[in-house]
Amino acid sequence: MVGSIEKTKVDVGLSASASDEIAKHLNGYLANLQVLYVKLHNYHWNIEGEHFYTLHAVLEELYNSVAEEIDEVAERVLKIGHRPIGRVADALEASSITEADNTGIAGAAIAKNLVADYRILIDQLRSLIEVAGKHDDEGSADDAVGYLKDKEKQVWMLTAFGA
Numbered sequence: 001m002v003g004s005i006e007k008t009k010v011d012v013g014l015s016a017s018a019s020d021e022i023a024k025h026l027n028g029y030l031a032n033l034q035v036l037y038v039k040l041h042n043y044h045w046n047i048e049g050e051h052f053y054t055l056h057a058v059l060e061e062l063y064n065s066v067a068e069e070i071d072e073v074a075e076r077v078l079k080i081g082h083r084p085i086g087r088v089a090d091a092l093e094a095s096s097i098t099e100a101d102n103t104g105i106a107g108a109a110i111a112k113n114l115v116a117d118y119r120i121l122i123d124q125l126r127s128l129i130e131v132a133g134k135h136d137d138e139g140s141a142d143d144a145v146g147y148l149k150d151k152e153k154q155v156w157m158l159t160a161f162g163a
């Protein structure tokens with residue numbers, strides 16, 4: 001169920017309200033990563049024109065990075081005693097990143113669209129860091145800081161493609 005606060009038996013010492021709030025933020029971020037993972041493949045396959053070879057390879061690096069992060073974020077949800085979103089339908093419903101059409105698309109347009117998506121992730125991560133910090137959940141905050149630094153670097157690189 002989207003936005004579920006279903007719990008497991010795992011208890012790492014966070015209060016119930018703290019783990020509920022942090023898990024909701026983590027699941028919202030996870031949903032966007034799941035949609036972005038598919039979208040990056042779509043762009044990887046359907047990119048046309050200038051920057052094809054470079055961006056085709058960059059997109060593969062990006063979806064591989066997102067794949068690792070999806071697993072880490074889902075396991076973080078479990079570590080704080082909740083259930084990660086595991087259904088595509090739920091991810092689509094909970095995500096604020098939207099899918100792309102499978103039509104031919106130029107590299108500059110892909111870069112521009114992805115910068116907007118990565119900015120959404122950056123905003124989510126800053127909120128997550130704030131919420132985790134408020135509840136002394138350094139584990140979630142530390143993970144989120146690492147993801148934030150990656151996203152900032154990726155925005156910088158994508159901007160160089162004319163976004």
Ligand SMILES: [Fe+2]
Binds near residue numbers: 044060
């Ligand atoms: Fe490929």
